[in-house]
Amino acid sequence: MKKEPLQIIYLNGPSSSGKTTLAKALQHAFEEPFLHVGIDKIIGWMPEKINDWTGGEAPLGYSWKKSMDAAGNPIQELQAGLYAQKIGKTFQEVVLALAKMDHRIVIDDVSFGKQQLDEWKKTLEGFQVLWVGVNAPLHILEQREKERGNRILGSARGQFHKVHVDASYDLEIDTHEASIGENVEKIKSLALCPSHLMEASAKNLIRPMNTHDIAKIVSRYSFPWSTPEKTKVLWDTYYREQQDNIRTVAVLEKDNEILGYGSLLRKPESPFFADKNIPEINAIWIDEDHRRHGLGTALIEWLEKLASQEGYQQIGIGVGLYGDYGPAQKLYFQLGYVPDGNGITYKGRPTVPGQTYPLDDDLILWLMKTLRIKKFHG
Numbered sequence: 001m002k003k004e005p006l007q008i009i010y011l012n013g014p015s016s017s018g019k020t021t022l023a024k025a026l027q028h029a030f031e032e033p034f035l036h037v038g039i040d041k042i043i044g045w046m047p048e049k050i051n052d053w054t055g056g057e058a059p060l061g062y063s064w065k066k067s068m069d070a071a072g073n074p075i076q077e078l079q080a081g082l083y084a085q086k087i088g089k090t091f092q093e094v095v096l097a098l099a100k101m102d103h104r105i106v107i108d109d110v111s112f113g114k115q116q117l118d119e120w121k122k123t124l125e126g127f128q129v130l131w132v133g134v135n136a137p138l139h140i141l142e143q144r145e146k147e148r149g150n151r152i153l154g155s156a157r158g159q160f161h162k163v164h165v166d167a168s169y170d171l172e173i174d175t176h177e178a179s180i181g182e183n184v185e186k187i188k189s190l191a192l193c194p195s196h197l198m199e200a201s202a203k204n205l206i207r208p209m210n211t212h213d214i215a216k217i218v219s220r221y222s223f224p225w226s227t228p229e230k231t232k233v234l235w236d237t238y239y240r241e242q243q244d245n246i247r248t249v250a251v252l253e254k255d256n257e258i259l260g261y262g263s264l265l266r267k268p269e270s271p272f273f274a275d276k277n278i279p280e281i282n283a284i285w286i287d288e289d290h291r292r293h294g295l296g297t298a299l300i301e302w303l304e305k306l307a308s309q310e311g312y313q314q315i316g317i318g319v320g321l322y323g324d325y326g327p328a329q330k331l332y333f334q335l336g337y338v339p340d341g342n343g344i345t346y347k348g349r350p351t352v353p354g355q356t357y358p359l360d361d362d363l364i365l366w367l368m369k370t371l372r373i374k375k376f377h378g
Contacts, residue, residue: 011106016142046061190207208242249263260290269348281304286299322360337369340367
C-alpha cells in the first residue's frame with residue numbers, strides 16, 4: 001500500500017541556514033510534485049525601489065537596521081514597512097490558496113519566534129503540515145553569509161537568536177551536523193507518517209527508520225552474539241521489508257543518537273497471529289544506559305498507534321521465558337497485553353507436550369492486546 005506524504009512541509013530558519021537548498025532537495029526526493037514557495041520569492045514580486053538591502057531606510061518595504069548585540073557584535077535587524085507587512089500576510093494567503101487547490105507545498109520562511117509561527121499554524125489549521133525548525137551553529141551561518149556574498153553581514157546573527165524563540169516544531173534539524181541527504185530522509189520519513197504519530201520534542205524523536213540510520217545502528221548495536229557484518233545484513237533486510245510495507249521500524253533518537261528501536265511486523269512470526277492477520281510488535285530494544293525512563297513504553301505506544309491507524313483491531317507481541325525477560329514481561333502486562341491462549345512456541349512452531357526444549361531466546365510466550373481504532377482521515 002503506497003503511503004501518501006503530508007500536504008505541506010514548513011521550513012523555518014534564519015538566513016543562511018540552508019532552507020532553500022533543503023526545499024529543492026525535498027522536491028527531488030518525493031515522487032509526488034511539491035511546489036516550493038519561499039519568502040524570498042514573494043519579496044521578489046515587490047518593486048525593487050521600495051526595499052533597501054544596503055542599510056538605508058525603506059518606509060514602505062523591507063530594510064535593515066544596524067545595531068549591536070550584548071557582546072558588542074554588529075547585527076542587522078530586519079525592518080518591515082507597511083507594504084512589507086502586507087506582503088507578509090499575502091505570503092500566507094497565497095500558500096493557503098494553493099493548499100485549498102490540493103497542491104503539495106514546501107514553505108521556506110523566516111518567522112520570528114512563537115507568535116509569528118502560531119500565525120502560520122492558525123492560517124493552515126485543518127491541513128496536514130510538518131513543522132520543521134532549520135538551524136546551524138552561529139559561526140557556520142556567518143561563514144555561509146560571507147561566502148554567499150548576497151547577504152548583508154550581520155543578518156544571520158540578527159536572526160539566529162530570534163527565529164526559534166519558544167517555537168514548537170515536529171522536527172528540528174541542524175544543517176551543519178547532518179548532511180543534506182540525512183536531513184531529507186528525516187523529513188521524508190515523518191512526512192510519510194500520519195500527523196498524530198509524530199512524537200517529537202526538542203530532544204526526543206520517534207520516527208520511521210531511514211537508510212542513514214543503518215550505519216549508526218550497526219556501529220552501536222552489534223552485539224557479542226553476532227558480528228557487524230551479520231548485523232548489517234539484518235538491518236538491510238529490515239529496511240527492504242520496510243520499503244515493501246512488511247514492517248515499519250521505529251527508531252528513537254535523542255541528540256542525533258539512536259537510543260532504541262522496534263518494529264511493527266505485518267507478516268508476523270507467530271503462526272497464530274499470521275492466521276488471524278494480527279500484526280506483531282517485534283525486535284524491541286532500548287540502550288541499556290537509557291532504560292527505566294519510559295522509552296520502551298513510548299516505542300510500543302507509537303507502534304500501537306501505527307497499527308490502529310492502519311485499521312488493525314488487535315496487536316501481538318512475543319516475550320522470552322527466562323529471567324532476563326522479566327522486565328519486559330512486567331512492562332507488557334502493565335500495558336495491557338495478555339496471553340493469546342495458544343501456549344508457547346519454539347522457533348515459531350507450537351510446543352508439543354512431553355517434548356524437551358532449550359530455555360533460550362526462541363522459546364516464546366505470545367501476548368495480545370485489543371486496540372482502540374484511531375483511523376486517520378487525511
